[in-house]
Amino acid sequence: MTSPLTLDPDQARARLHDLTVIDVRTPGEYASGHLPGALNVPLDLMGRALPEIRHAADRGDVLVVCASGARSQSACTLLAEQGVRTATLAGGTHAWAAAGHGLDRPAAGDTRAGWSMERQVRFTAGALVLLGLLLGLLVHPAFQLLSAGVAGGLVFSALTDTCGMAVLLGKLPHNRPRPADLAATLATLRRDRSTP
Structure with a gap:
């Protein structure tokens, strides 16, 4: 099995318009700032979202991101084992922000206050x-x-x-996506890019 393609922040920014970006952090981390247009599918829910991610990968390139690149690398390996080719963002959202690229944040009333x-x-x-x-x-x-x-x-x-502690903490309610949020993300992954 080949290792996933890695894009640096500048390469990812140049291709952002034609990438499906999947952020595998917890919803709280995602709410603290994510790449523009990124969809939140926490790492431990990748198996549940596999058909939708496969559909998105069949339509175009998929970039998987996290905070530092470790979780996104794990997600890319998991997806590659299922025959889904993806890329990872070198250094994650930390490197993205350090390169001077902006992060999107939900509207004030729409966010869960979260720690990384x-x-x-x-x-x-x-x-x-x-x-x-x-x-x-x-x-x-x-x-x-x-x-x-x-x-x-x-x-x-x-x-x-x-990190076993991170796995356990990831199961706490504030780190779990709301069912409606995950359903909306999966529906977005199923849509074609040309669909509004």
């Missing part, structure tokens, strides 16, 4: 470490194992470039 998944993981890991240390001092030293477990999980996450 990286920020959610840092907050949760830090809170669990502090809780383990505090309970270890005040209740019983065995609670310090909670802190040790989180530290071990962070080391494992870094070594494997995976």
Whole structure:
């Protein structure tokens, strides 16, 4: 299997008009700023959206994006295993914004206030470490194992470039798409570009 095509932010911007852009971050992250015209299909829902993504790829090129490029690379690999060829954005939305390209954000009343998944993981890991240390001092030293477990999980996450905590946090309600939002995204992927 070949690795997915990678576009840098300038290449992607030049081709934005003829790309179907799929953002695989959580809805909260997507609401914090996404590439113009990007459609939100969280990474863990890619299997459910496969027929629509395949339809979009049959009509033209598909660019998959996330915050830094790691999740979009995973999504491209998953799609390639299903025979769907896609490209990924090098450096993700962070690189896009750093290159001076604008991000779209929903209207003020239409957004879920959201933290990036990286920020959610840092907050949760830090809170669990502090809780383990505090309970270890005040209740019983065995609670310090909670802190040790989180530290071990962070080391494992870094070594494997995976994050179990992000997977768990991604299942929380604020990180899940509303059913109507996902249905609208899938309908958009099914439409031809020429359809208004």
